[in-house]
Amino acid sequence: MTAALRTQGLSRSFGALKAVREVSFTLEPGARHALIGPNGAGKTTFVNLLTGALPPSSGAVYLGADEITGLAQHERVKRGMTRTFQITTLFPGLTVLESVVLAIFERKGIAASLQTRVANRTAEIHEAIHIIRELRLERDAGSVTRSLPYGKQRLVEIAVALATRPRILLLDEPAAGIPAAESGEVFGVIAALPREVSVLFIEHDMDLVFRFAERITVLAQGSILAEGTPQEIGADPRVREVYLGDEAARG
Amino acid sequence: MSVAFSLPDARWRAAEIAFWIATGLVFFVFPSHLVLASQVLITGLFAVSLDLVLGYAGIVSLGHAAMFGTGAYVAGILARNGWGEPLSGLFAAGLAAAAVAFVTSFLALRGEDLTRLMVTLGISLLLYEAANQAGVWTGGVDGLSDMQVRDLFGLFPFDIRGRTAYLYTLAVVFLVFCAARRVVHSPFGLSLRGIRESPRRMAAIGSPVQRRLVVVYTLAGAMAGIAGALLAQTTQFVGLEVLGFSRSADLLIMLVLGGAGWLYGGLVGAALFLVAQSLLSRLNPVYWEFWLGLLIVLVVLLARGGINGALTRVSARLGLARRQA
Amino acid sequence: MLSALPGVLFDGVAYGSLLFLISIGLSVTLGLMNFINLAHGAFAMVGGYACVVATLRYGLPFGVALVVAFAVAAIAGGVLERVLYRRLYGRSPLDQVLFTIGLTFMSIAAATWVFGSGQQPVRLPDTLLGQTRILGVDVGIYRLFLIAIVFALASGLALLVTRTRFGARIRASVDDARTAAGLGIDVERVFSVTFTLGSGLAGLGGALGIDVLGLDPTFPLKYMVYFLLVVVVGGAGTIVGTLCAAMVLGIFDVAGKYYVPWAGAFVIYALMVALLLLFPRGLLRRIR
Numbered sequence: 001m002t003a004a005l006r007t008q009g010l011s012r013s014f015g016a017l018k019a020v021r022e023v024s025f026t027l028e029p030g031a032r033h034a035l036i037g038p039n040g041a042g043k044t045t046f047v048n049l050l051t052g053a054l055p056p057s058s059g060a061v062y063l064g065a066d067e068i069t070g071l072a073q074h075e076r077v078k079r080g081m082t083r084t085f086q087i088t089t090l091f092p093g094l095t096v097l098e099s100v101v102l103a104i105f106e107r108k109g110i111a112a113s114l115q116t117r118v119a120n121r122t123a124e125i126h127e128a129i130h131i132i133r134e135l136r137l138e139r140d141a142g143s144v145t146r147s148l149p150y151g152k153q154r155l156v157e158i159a160v161a162l163a164t165r166p167r168i169l170l171l172d173e174p175a176a177g178i179p180a181a182e183s184g185e186v187f188g189v190i191a192a193l194p195r196e197v198s199v200l201f202i203e204h205d206m207d208l209v210f211r212f213a214e215r216i217t218v219l220a221q222g223s224i225l226a227e228g229t230p231q232e233i234g235a236d237p238r239v240r241e242v243y244l245g246d247e248a249a250r251g
Numbered sequence: 252m253s254v255a256f257s258l259p260d261a262r263w264r265a266a267e268i269a270f271w272i273a274t275g276l277v278f279f280v281f282p283s284h285l286v287l288a289s290q291v292l293i294t295g296l297f298a299v300s301l302d303l304v305l306g307y308a309g310i311v312s313l314g315h316a317a318m319f320g321t322g323a324y325v326a327g328i329l330a331r332n333g334w335g336e337p338l339s340g341l342f343a344a345g346l347a348a349a350a351v352a353f354v355t356s357f358l359a360l361r362g363e364d365l366t367r368l369m370v371t372l373g374i375s376l377l378l379y380e381a382a383n384q385a386g387v388w389t390g391g392v393d394g395l396s397d398m399q400v401r402d403l404f405g406l407f408p409f410d411i412r413g414r415t416a417y418l419y420t421l422a423v424v425f426l427v428f429c430a431a432r433r434v435v436h437s438p439f440g441l442s443l444r445g446i447r448e449s450p451r452r453m454a455a456i457g458s459p460v461q462r463r464l465v466v467v468y469t470l471a472g473a474m475a476g477i478a479g480a481l482l483a484q485t486t487q488f489v490g491l492e493v494l495g496f497s498r499s500a501d502l503l504i505m506l507v508l509g510g511a512g513w514l515y516g517g518l519v520g521a522a523l524f525l526v527a528q529s530l531l532s533r534l535n536p537v538y539w540e541f542w543l544g545l546l547i548v549l550v551v552l553l554a555r556g557g558i559n560g561a562l563t564r565v566s567a568r569l570g571l572a573r574r575q576a
Numbered sequence: 577m578l579s580a581l582p583g584v585l586f587d588g589v590a591y592g593s594l595l596f597l598i599s600i601g602l603s604v605t606l607g608l609m610n611f612i613n614l615a616h617g618a619f620a621m622v623g624g625y626a627c628v629v630a631t632l633r634y635g636l637p638f639g640v641a642l643v644v645a646f647a648v649a650a651i652a653g654g655v656l657e658r659v660l661y662r663r664l665y666g667r668s669p670l671d672q673v674l675f676t677i678g679l680t681f682m683s684i685a686a687a688t689w690v691f692g693s694g695q696q697p698v699r700l701p702d703t704l705l706g707q708t709r710i711l712g713v714d715v716g717i718y719r720l721f722l723i724a725i726v727f728a729l730a731s732g733l734a735l736l737v738t739r740t741r742f743g744a745r746i747r748a749s750v751d752d753a754r755t756a757a758g759l760g761i762d763v764e765r766v767f768s769v770t771f772t773l774g775s776g777l778a779g780l781g782g783a784l785g786i787d788v789l790g791l792d793p794t795f796p797l798k799y800m801v802y803f804l805l806v807v808v809v810g811g812a813g814t815i816v817g818t819l820c821a822a823m824v825l826g827i828f829d830v831a832g833k834y835y836v837p838w839a840g841a842f843v844i845y846a847l848m849v850a851l852l853l854l855f856p857r858g859l860l861r862r863i864r
Contacts (some may be wrong), residue, residue, distance in 0.1 A: 020321035051455070074448055077457030089455070091272060097258060102438075102445050103456045110441045112466070114434055117261040118441050125258070300672060311670050358853055364669040365612055370807045370852050376801060377845040384838060496797065498679055507674055541689075545682030551675040 001052070002027040002065050004198040005050065005081070005168050010059035012130055017058035019045040021222040022059070027168065030080070030195035035202045038242055042222040043202045044086055047170050051083050052076045063168075078107075080167030084174060086202070089204055091144035096137055096156050099145060100128040103163035128163065134189055135159050139152045151178040158186065162193075171201035187212045210234065261436040270515070278417055284412040286369040287529060288410050289420045291522050293481045296424045296516030298506045299431055300474035305503075306511030307435065308467050313368050313499050314375030318348040318356070320494030321378065322476025327489040328388055335401035337409075341423065341480045349451030350478020351378075356468040360461065372496070379494040394490040398483065409485065409548055416524065418483035423481060427474055428514075434470065434516055443467055460498060465526055585827060590719035592826025593726035594788055595817050596783035596801075599806040600733065601653075601774020601801030607750045607813015609665050610769055613677040616778060616803055618693050620685035623649040623779020624791040625687065628696045642783050649779020654772035661762075661771065680796050685791035698786040722748040722784055729777070734815055746770060750813040753851045802844075803831075809851045 005027040012020040019042045027033055036045050040227065048054040050061060052073040058070045063079055066192040069077075074075060089101050104124045105111035132141050135155045140148055154177050161169060174190070175183035183205070189243050190199060191212050210231070216233045220242045226233060233239055277288050301315045322344035329340045358449045359370045382389045389395055402408045434440050445453050446460055453460050483489045499562060501524065508522025532539040602616040623645035630641035656679075662676055706720045737743035748756040749766045757763045782791070789799065802825065810821030825844065832843030 002420070053454075073454045074457045074459050079456065083455055085451075089449055091445050091452060091454050093448050094444060097256075098404070098441060099445075102441050105438045105441065106453075106456045106458050111436045112463065113436050116438065117433075117436045118438055119258050119261055119436070123439070160456065161453070305670070311673060315671070338762065348650030358849060362852075365606070365808060365812075366852060368612070368669070368673065369804055370849060372801060373805075373845050373848045373852070377842065377849065380839075380842045380845060384842065415615065442748070498799075503670075504677070507670070508794075511670075538689075540681050541685035544678040547674055548682070551667075551671050551678065552660070567713075 002029075002066065003027060004031065005200070006062040007050070010046075010049055010061065011057050012045055012054060013057045016223055019224075020049060020056075023185055023219075023222070023224060025217065025224065027198055027200050028215070029198055031198045031200070032191065032212055033198070033200045034118060034209045035200060035219060036204070036209060036216060037219035037225070040221075044172060046094070046119055046161045046219065047083060047172055047200075047202065050170060051081060059194070077164065080165075081170065082161045082164045082166035082168070083170040084161045086172040086176070088150070088153045088157055088177075090145045090153060090156055090160070092157045093144060094197075095142055095144055096132060096148070096159070097125075097141045099156060100131055100159050100163045101125060101145070103160045104128055107164050117179055127185045131159050131162050151182065154178050155186065157229040158189075167198055169199045169201075171199065171203075173204065175203065178184050183208060184211075205246055262550040264402070265517075278414070278421075282412070282414075287525070288445045289413055289417050289481075290483050291525050292417075292420050292424045292518075293478050293485070294502075294505070294525060295518035295521035296389075296427060296481070297475055297478040298502055298509070299428060299514060300478065300517075302444075302511055302514040302517045303434065303467055303474070304432060306504060306513070306516065307440065307443040307447060308458040308464060310464065311364055311368055312359070312371040313503070314359070314371035315471075315492050316496070316498035317371075317375035317378050318352050318377075318472035318475035319479040319482075319498065321381065322348040322479030322490045323450070323493045324382060324389055324395065324479075325476070326480035327398055327483040330398035330400050330484065330487075331395060333399075335399045337400055337403055337419070337484050340484065341477060344480030344483075345473045345477040348479065349473035352472020353465065353469045356465045360464045360468060365396060370497070372506070375494060375499060376496070379491065379496075382491055382494055389489070389491075390561075392491060395483075396488050398489075400484050400487060400488045409487070413485070420481050420485060423477065427477055428518075429516060431474065431514060434448075439463070439466075440565060448468075448514075449532040469516060487496045492525055504543070507547075507550070522527055580834065582711075584831050586833060587719065588763055588825070588830035589823060589829055590716075591788060592823040593723050594781055594785045595806050595826055596861055597726050597729065597784070598778045598821035599728075599803045599810075599822060600815065600818050601771070601776075601802055602724050602780045603807040603810065603812050603814070603818045604746070604750075604770050606807055607811075608746070608753075608770055610675065611661065611665060612672045614673060614800055615679040615683065615796065616676075616775075617798075618680055618776040619649045619653055619775040620782030620785070621622075621683065621687060621791070621793070621795040622652050622695070622782070623734070623776075624782035624786050625691060625741065626779065627783035627786065627793070628691075628698065629638070631695075631699055638699075638704070642780060645783035646776045646780040649782070650772050650776030650780075652779075653775020654768065657768055657771040662767075665767075673856060680800075684793045691793065692794055696786060696791040700787060714811070716788060722788070724834030725784065730815065730819060737815060739826075742766075742769070752852075779863050794815070801855050803847050805844075811854065 003026045007023055007025045008024070010020060010023045012019065023046060037043055042148055045054065049056050052071060056069065060067055062068065063076070063081065068076060068079070080205070095104070101118070101124055102111065104127055108124065129141065133136055135158060137152065137155055137159065140152055145153060148156065156173065158171070158174055161171070171190070178186060187208055193199065213230055214232055215228070217227045218233060218239050224243060226236050226239050254396060263558055274292070274455055278285065281288060297319055301312065304312055304315070310491050325347040326340045326344040329343060334340060355374050359367060359374060360366070383391055400409055403415055403419055409415050442453070442458060445458070446463060450460050479493060482493070505520035505524040507520070508523055509518065510516035531542065595634070598620045601619070602613060602822055605611055605616070626648035627641045627645040630636045631638060632646045636644065645654070664672055700718060704719055704721050707714045708717055708720070735745060745756070745761050745766050747760055748759065750765050753763050806818060806825055807823045810819070811817035825847070828847050829844045832839060836843065
């Protein structure tokens with residue numbers, strides 16, 4: 001079966017620093033796949049390579065059967081690959097509703113339209129409200145994004161991502177900054193997504209990772225250290241060492 | 252849940268209708284000031300065109316006069332060389348300005364803020380020098396005169412008191428403004444604001460950012476060109492300063508005074524600026540420049556969240572813009 | 577025509593030296609504080625007028641007047657930085673552009689009020705007048721003097737930046753202000769001193785340049801584009817880059833006006849657009 005997303009020998013260097021080294025990675029269709037690793041392991045860089053925000057120094061990226069290594073970022077989004085950002089990257093001056101509606105417009109290819117009025121597009125507006133409701137953001141729908149607390153902004157980030165109806169969803173630390181009680185809910189929404197959506201998420205909260213991931217890849221110093229089911233990874237001594245080593249260094 | 256209140260509502264507000272009725276009434280109430288009033292409308296339209304680029308798409312341009320001047324010269328050159336019909340001249344000017352904007356957009360919209368600033372400035376200076384040197388066409392430093400603008404619709408001559416000019420200007424400005432209003436309330440307008448807020452996010456939701464910017468820059472260029480053509484046709488003169496840095500800088504100031512990002516800011520700002528200028532510079536032209544500079548400095552220093560922030564709150568209170576939660 | 581080339585090159589280098597001297601302050605300010613200061617030319621103007629007042633009103637010798645120009649411009653820069661500029665470091669480019677345009681207007685109006693709108697004459701000392709022959713080319717002594725001073729200053733600056741502790745602090749702050757602050761560098765003070773120094777150099781350049789560039793109240797606007805151009809093309813925050821860009825610009829402008837006078841300033845603006853397209857992040861950055 002063709003992988004949803006695949007890389008082959010993907011590398012990226014910044015001068016002398018090899019941030020990602022020869023990573024050959026596979027994301028299966030319908031996956032709930034976690035990417036973990038200590039700080040500086042290259043996880044975010046890897047995601048940037050996947051989305052086209054960064055060009056690779058070498059190697060290839062495949063979306064299904066097609067090679068997309070040279071494809072521009074917005075083209076990849078059109079093909080169904082959406083990401084969220086580690087540092088909240090939203091539209092500070094737009095309301096939550098506007099942000100989600102905008103994403104829906106882009107998806108449907110009408111965002112460049114000069115012909116209609118935004119307020120008249122009831123179908124898209126209702127779809128947006130539906131997504132906003134799923135993430136329990138109804139009361140904030142009319143609020144300007146920059147006025148929302150950080151945790152809510154993370155939810156808006158996910159709402160915008162969901163609005164693009166991605167086939168592949170790349171989440172960079174989706175639960176960061178959300179109170180523990182609610183982060184489970186967020187992941188619940190993600191887990192409840194139909195199996196047509198393949199999810200890869202970077203996460204540091206091991207609780208969440210082991211609860212929701214069906215497969216885990218451990219990245220350390222730019223290369224894959226280990227890969228497998230949560231049980232296998234939990235039992236792997238190398239993984240523990242890489243994390244304990246990191247924790248010991250932090251004292 | 253009430254949806255309408257958090258999306259840009261396209262219905263005409265009472266204040267807007269009142270505004271345009273008022274501009275129509277000026278014809279009757281200030282018959283001896285129609286020339287100034289035309290200037291205000293023309294400059295206001297020019298400012299509104301910059302608002303699309305700056306207030307909505309977030310691009311700081313110091314060379315918007317390039318398109319304004321192109322429109323002015325095209326209309327002027329046409330009228331001087333036998334093509335005096337005003338409406339078609341207007342159309343041709345708008346087209347020419349759009350072409351200039353389109354071609355230069357590939358240069359002007361790359362890079363970061365400072366590079367864009369420099370390139371837009373450089374392009375307008377380039378055109379200035381070109382107009383300066385091409386005296387045969389443009390009249391060079393002396394400017395372009397001897398324009399023969401024909402009667403509007405073949406019926407209404409452009410008289411000295413500026414009556415025809417004012418109504419002509421008002422009609423054109425109103426129509427173009429409506430078009431701008433359409434743009435702003437369309438999905439395209441929303442995507443422009445998205446670009447202003449976060450180009451990175453826009454790319455991440457699949458938006459071809461550069462392409463959108465080229466489109467809005469071209470549209471704004473056409474609008475600026477139409478404003479320039481109006482100036483040429485109503486004053487029957489085109490000076491080099493239509494392409495000058497002062498035009499672009501003053502425009503920026505006007506837009507900021509009136510508030511960028513709510514479309515009426517350009518009109519309001521132009522009105523404030525020009526009326527104040529005509530009153531104060533009669534006292535002493537040097538003092539005018541000083542106080543204007545001081546005003547700008549103070550506004551930037553004291554306005555919380557920069558100028559946009561302060562004026563968004565004011566305009567929201569006036570009911571002329573969307574309410575923000 | 578080609579026989580005039582050495583002379584043209586020489587004049588171009590002299591002109592470029594002046595551009596460098598005035599623009600280096602702007603370059604470091606932009607690289608350091610990421611601040612777009614369109615009013616930088618006003619400091620050069622202040623220095624120019626200070627020199628005029630010093631020589632004509634107080635009869636001071638030219639050399640002393642140059643020092644006065646430096647000092648007055650430096651003080652003006654230092655005070656304005658503390659009182660005004662500092663508040664705008666984090667603000668949007670639009671705010672910065674408008675603020676500095678406002679300052680420029682104010683300075684032009686003030687200069688017109690105090691000095692009138694005409695060109696200012698400058699009385700150069702006799703030793704600097706006339707021409708001399710170098711390598712078979714007739715060169716103006718004053719321009720030679722200019723080049724010498726600027727190159728001496730440029731070397732001094734380069735030494736300052738690479739060899740002194742203060743220079744290290746500047747370099748650290750240009751690279752990454754937050755990290756520099758975290759390392760205990762008083763970044764605010766670095767900004768202050770650098771801005772003051774840069775303004776002073778601009779003032780010196782304005783004074784030295786009266787004979788070459790002229791001096792009237794519209795100076796800041798007239799030459800603003802050139803200074804910005806040098807900085808943007810040369811790459812903000814680099815001495816070598818600014819110097820190269822200034823030389824390229826100076827030579828092309830002089831050569832352009834000499835060989836194709838009908839194109840006037842067209843050459844320089846076209847060059848600017850071309851350079852910006854090819855090197856959007858500055859000349860030096862591309863080479864690296």
